[in-house]
Amino acid sequence: MVNNNSSAYERDLDKQAANFSSLSPLSFLERAAAVYPNRAAMVHGPVRRNWAETYQRCQQMASALSKQGIGKGDTVSIIAPNIPEHFELHFAVPMCGAVLNAINIRLDAESFSFILKHAETKVLFVDKEFGEVVNEALAKLDEKPLVIGIDDPTWTSGELLGELDYEAFLDKGDAQYDWQLPGDEWDAITLNYTSGTTGDPKGVVYHHRGAYLNAISNAVSWGMGQHPVYLWTLPMFHCNGWCFPWTVAAMAGVNVCLRQVRPDAIYELIKAEKVGYFCGAPIVLNMLNNAPDSMKDGIEHQVKVMTAGAAPPAAVIEGMESMGFEVTHVYGLTETYGPSVVCAWHDEWNDQPLEEKAKLKARQGVRAPMLDGLMVADPTTLQPVARDGKTLGEIFMRGNLVMKGYLKNPATTAKSFDGGWFHSGDLAVWHEDGYIEIKDRSKDIIISGGENISSIEVEDVLYRHPMIAEAAVVAMADDKWGETPCAFVTLKDGEDCTEQDIIDFCREHLARFKAPSRVVFGGLPKTSTGKIRKFELRDRANED
Known part of the structure; x- marks a missing residue:
């Protein structure tokens, strides 16, 4: 019997290997190596590698992880700055089917141990700069992952952890490893933890499809052409470097690494x-x-x-x-x-x-x-x-x-x-x-006498003050108005002004009720990605 419910566009037009593959940014790396094998891919101090060499190292690391028993559903974590090994693991880990967890390098031992336990990390790569604090974190774990140290020659201090270092572990792999794209583009590719400023951090799971599409979205929205030279000022642990490891591979660009x-x-x-x-x-x-x-x-x-x-x-x-x-x-x-x-x-x-x-x-x-x-x-x-x-x-x-x-x-x-x-x-x-x-x-809006005050609007005015280098505004409790703005500012080197000078400047450029009622001078606490830790400032503003 003929199925009258299906149209001609649905009959005998099935999805198959010839016309469909899962979207994954892993394909960008393979293409860059195939099409531009001799073009520069990596710059880090004395290290200069092309795309063919980078691809081979990723294949070899994927193989080494696979031989260690790492596969689909396993978590591999890394604690490292923006160095070539960090970039390589963005490809090597998912190439063996596992999930990469790039961890914020500025966390303390307690936070490291929480993440490693929650993620059920099987293998942990650690740059020697963070060896001491990671050792403290590992001591808190009942089940410890395999630890691989990263001995970056551009960093001379620190404690190298692990049974093997990165290069020795890499040598265990096969440079011709036959990796595969994920069977389903919905498969997890990475795990990223939020900052955890209001409790334990949450583990955000990315899939291959989203990573692929945002990598391309980055290039399109930025007008990025082929072979861009990209400087790694943004941490690779932050949203996987905003997906730019995959973007740079898609565009066969140059990764210029930066530790600090x-x-x-x-x-x-x-x-x-x-x-x-x-x-x-x-x-x-x-x-x-x-x-x-x-x-x-x-x-x-x-x-x-x-x-x-x-x-x-x-x-x-x-x-x-x-x-x-x-x-x-x-x-x-x-x-x-x-x-x-x-x-x-x-x-x-x-x-x-x-x-x-x-x-x-x-x-x-x-x-x-x-x-x-x-x-x-x-x-x-x-x-x-x-x-x-x-x-x-x-x-x-x-x-x-x-x-x-x-x-x-x-x-x-x-x-x-x-x-x-x-x-x-x-x-x-x-x-x-x-x-x-x-x-x-939503938690930063200031409600003063029933009126909403945007802390961002006040900060924008403060940044226009010729003597101010940095500024942040938070809500401070007030008996009359409920809340009023409190400004925390860092002055430029060699500059000096008073609290009243800054309040008067704000009153010249804002409605009077939006101007800070208090100004505190000094350095501002920040996260590793440069965000000002406003929750700390709110506590300070309301201590008295």
Whole structure:
């Protein structure tokens, strides 16, 4: 009997090996090695490797892990800075079917041990810089993973852990290892833990499909051509370096490694290696803005900068662009593979004054090429807010650039996906042109006398003060108003001003009730990715 319910487009047109394969960024590495085997892939001090050599090392490491019994569903963790081994494991681990867990290098022993236990890590790669603290973490575990030390020759101190070092373990593998793409693109590829500022960190699970699509989305949204020279200022442990290990492989580019984010090293490598692209949080851009002019001299080529991680003050973007750097502002979360929203530029904005262009670029923007859905909506009803640039709502996303969910945490996964959208927890307005603009995290909004005050708006004004290098604003309890803004500022070297000077400056540029009622001078606590730890500042502001 003929099945009349199926159309001609569904009969005898089945998915098969000839016309379908799972999307995985592993294919980018194989293509780069096949098409551009002799092009530079890796730069790290004296190390120079091409794509053929890099691919072979990844194959060999995948084989060594497989011979160790590591396969699908197993977790392999790494604690290391931005070095070649970290890049290689982004491919080698999933090539043997396992899941890579890149861990924040600035965590303490307690946090390391929690993650290793929760992830059920089978193999742990550790750079010798972190040997001592990792040893403390391992001592807290009843079941310990196999530990492999990384002996980076550019770092001379530390404690090398493990039964073998990276190169000795690599030698156990077969350079012609016959790895396979995942049978299902929904298979997990990496595990990333959130910062855990309000309790134990949550394990965010990425799949091959999302990693593939966001890698391409990065290149498209940034206008990245073939063979980019990319400087690793962004930690590879942070959302897998915003998926850029896979992006650089897709574009057969050059990975210029950087162990420590210092302005002198960044400017030196930009000039020496002709770096054309790098990513960083606004705090990194601000550091580069405030570097001595002597460091900045000699850059004679176009450099593109992608920034995210915290809402960047327009003054910081303006500072970078005044030096000739082209800034692209993106937005996302660990749960969205890093950047999933981009402040896409329009040619008609080119004639705007630099200050106005910086304000436009400070908006978070619109959905990136591979994100399916983005809206600002009421967090309870999920009804979109008016596109008036004023009505506050929560940012929601959905589609292929949203995580699989939280590892071993079904209740939190279900809550974050309630209503068929991912709940970001970020509060924003929606402009008439469709661009979203963050006003605060839901927990960071300041409610003073019943009025909402955006800490980001106040910070933007503070960054325009000529003597201020860094600033953060949090809510401080107030008997009369409920809450008022409290500003924490770091002055530029050699500068001096009073609390009242700063309050008066804010009152000149803001509604009076939005100006800080208190200013605290000193350094600001930060996460390893450059975000200011506002929860610590809130505690300090309310200690008295």
